[in-house]
Amino acid sequence: MKRTCTATVHEVGGAAVIELTGEVDGGAAGTLNAAYDQAVTGGAAGTLVLDFAAVDYINSTGIALIVSVLARARSERRAVVASGLSAHYREIFDITRLSDFIEVFADLDTAVSQVAGPAA
Amino acid sequence: MAETTGPERARSAEQIELSVREATAGTAATPRDAGRWAAKVDRLDAVARDGVRGTNVAGRRLTGPVQGFGKMWQKTYRLSLGPQVTPEQAIATWKAHFPEFWPAGNRFAGALTGISPGDVALLDLAVGGGVKLSTGVFVLYADEESFTLMTPQGHMFAGWITFSAERDEAGTGVQAQVLMRANDPLYELGMMAGGHRKEDVFWAQTLTALGHYLGVPDAPVQTRTVCVDTRRQWRHAGNVWHNSMVRSLLQTVTAPVTALRPGRRTG
Incomplete structure (x- = not known):
């Protein structure tokens, strides 16, 4: 049974956190772009944390979507990090060389503690 | 299209699944x-294949x-096949006959078994003036x-091409979507000076040939191009060292000399 991708956006310290659930595939484009727009509204978020802890499937189209988000963020001089990837998807980030450009943390707490401000 | 050997796989699918099971043992099931x-x-491994x-x-x-x-560009080429063909049929056909749909003058020497993860295919691409650009792709x-497909160092672009099919109210649509950056400054100049146009024609012709094979000969190809990132990454200008166009030209020019070297295969 396909689980549609959903995204929840909130801010921790100076970082915007996008928590994703379900399947990140071609159908996730609208969700991911809307979440990005919401996360950067106001322009404050210098760093975006993409949390994949509740994601159970990513295909190659989904990886391309993540790259698009990364490109948008880089063009706006924002950093992007990832958290909560399973061992399998960590390997996929290595294969696709996404991990060269997105720092990957084991879990959301670790990511936030590393990238957010002292208040986090 | 001549292919002489099987796929060069880094590891088999079974080995991949085994490694994933090992990595996640005790914590999660094997990802589907x-x-x-x-x-x-x-680094890619490749063996010689006839015809390239x-x-x-x-x-x-x-x-x-x-x-x-x-x-960074995202280019999408889409063709509607109507209700008679399922997405699975369209992709199975595309994988099995992939080289046959390429425009004349370009060669794709892949595995005899079609398109499988880990395969490396060798390409000779017509770039004009009788010059062939020799490069390859990896099935990601x-x-x-x-x-x-993912490209290696030296290819015209760094990126991925995703071929997909999906069903909507109008029937099955097939598309090729390229997410790319020109690999180095020389290629960037080439893309600006007509390369993008040539690529658009290439994939439109490919989709038209696929549609023709599947019994939809006259469907129009829709093209959508989006510039995802307007910035150039100058720290990667050194990629020009691997430029396969330059190397292919040199290989063409020096071929008569290298063929005469002792110990070189001449046939």
């Missing part, structure tokens, strides 16, 4: 897409869109409704 992704390779020069692939690293130099991902 484990066999659809290629295993990680540091086969240079500029072995030893090269893979390059995704973030490793390239030029502006493949399932029943899509497959993705």
